[in-house]
Amino acid sequence: MKLKFTKMHGAGNDFIVVDAINQQVELSAAQWQRLADRRFGIGADQILVVEKPTLPGCDFRYRIFNNDGGEVEQCGNGARAFVKFVAEKGLTKLSSIRVETKSGVIAPRLEADGGITVDMGAPVLAPAEVPFDADGLAGTAQGVDTLWPLELELGGARETVLVSVVSMGNPHAVQVVDDVETAPVDLSGPLIEHHPRFPRRVNAGFMQVLGRRHVRLRVYERGAGETLACGTGACAAVVAGIRRGLLDSPVRVDARGGQLSVAWAGAGQPVLLTGPAVTVFEGEITL
Numbered sequence: 001m002k003l004k005f006t007k008m009h010g011a012g013n014d015f016i017v018v019d020a021i022n023q024q025v026e027l028s029a030a031q032w033q034r035l036a037d038r039r040f041g042i043g044a045d046q047i048l049v050v051e052k053p054t055l056p057g058c059d060f061r062y063r064i065f066n067n068d069g070g071e072v073e074q075c076g077n078g079a080r081a082f083v084k085f086v087a088e089k090g091l092t093k094l095s096s097i098r099v100e101t102k103s104g105v106i107a108p109r110l111e112a113d114g115g116i117t118v119d120m121g122a123p124v125l126a127p128a129e130v131p132f133d134a135d136g137l138a139g140t141a142q143g144v145d146t147l148w149p150l151e152l153e154l155g156g157a158r159e160t161v162l163v164s165v166v167s168m169g170n171p172h173a174v175q176v177v178d179d180v181e182t183a184p185v186d187l188s189g190p191l192i193e194h195h196p197r198f199p200r201r202v203n204a205g206f207m208q209v210l211g212r213r214h215v216r217l218r219v220y221e222r223g224a225g226e227t228l229a230c231g232t233g234a235c236a237a238v239v240a241g242i243r244r245g246l247l248d249s250p251v252r253v254d255a256r257g258g259q260l261s262v263a264w265a266g267a268g269q270p271v272l273l274t275g276p277a278v279t280v281f282e283g284e285i286t287l
């Protein structure tokens with residue numbers, strides 16, 4: 001079976017994008033994983049699949065598979081690549097589209113200046129809906145549940161990190177660190193990803209606050225490891241920072257692979273993610 005694909009990235013978070021409208025695409029988790037493998041396949045953090053919508057009022061359906069082959073609910077950098085892909089491929093003439101995802105409808109828009117903004121919907125903050133098992137824990141800080149103590153076993157020693165839990169359709173645990181470059185991302189990232197209080201695992205964010213409208217962020221992603229940027233991670237970090245009284249919207253988010261901007265007007269309001277999307281090459285692979 002031959003599969004046409006396009007390789008893209010959003011601030012270094014890289015994707016294989018597949019048009020499943022004009023070609024038959026029925027792959028197993030193992031086959032998705034093989035495609036995403038950087039040695040045995042094409043290589044990517046995530047695979048984005050473009051399908052016809054099933055919901056009224058939507059232009060497309062968007063399925064997302066992590067590097068480990070698992071299908072997930074949302075991908076912010078991927079949403080920008082998605083809207084650029086369907087425009088470049090002539091699958092739509094619209095510059096603003098409504099896209100059905102596993103976790104709801106998002107609205108990416110091609111800006112006149114070439115930038116791309118995505119309405120990622122409102123964050124979900126109730127721990128049980130992230131989902132995060134807060135049983136036995138007392139949420140702290142400012143009378144709202146903005147911080148939760150997470151027990152980690154770091155190299156034989158028990159350590160408690162304070163995380164904010166936020167869902168952008170996918171789960172995030174965000175902590176503030178003094179310096180992202182020296183933060184123990186490789187060590188505590190996987191421990192947080194697989195922490196038993198996250199029944200669907202979690203993306204682990206490490207945010208350094210440089211100013212009220214400027215942060216640096218590293219994310220150890222669920223099912224992909226550390227990526228050069230994480231769009232939903234940037235949204236979750238800014239929401240957490242605003243709720244903790246550390247940030248004011250909009251916020252510049254410096255990821256290792258590039259710069260994103262996140263705006264959020266507060267509870268119940270949508271999070272707007274702005275950033276680049278780049279097409280790297282087209283290809284065809286025989287499975």
Ligand SMILES: N[C@H](CCC[C@H](N)C(=O)O)C(=O)O
Pocket residue numbers: 013045046066072073074075076077078170171203221222223224227229230231232233
């Ligand atoms: N690893 C994420 C999916 C991709 C998110 C990220 N690449 C983004 O840009 O939002 C998860 O398992 O929830």
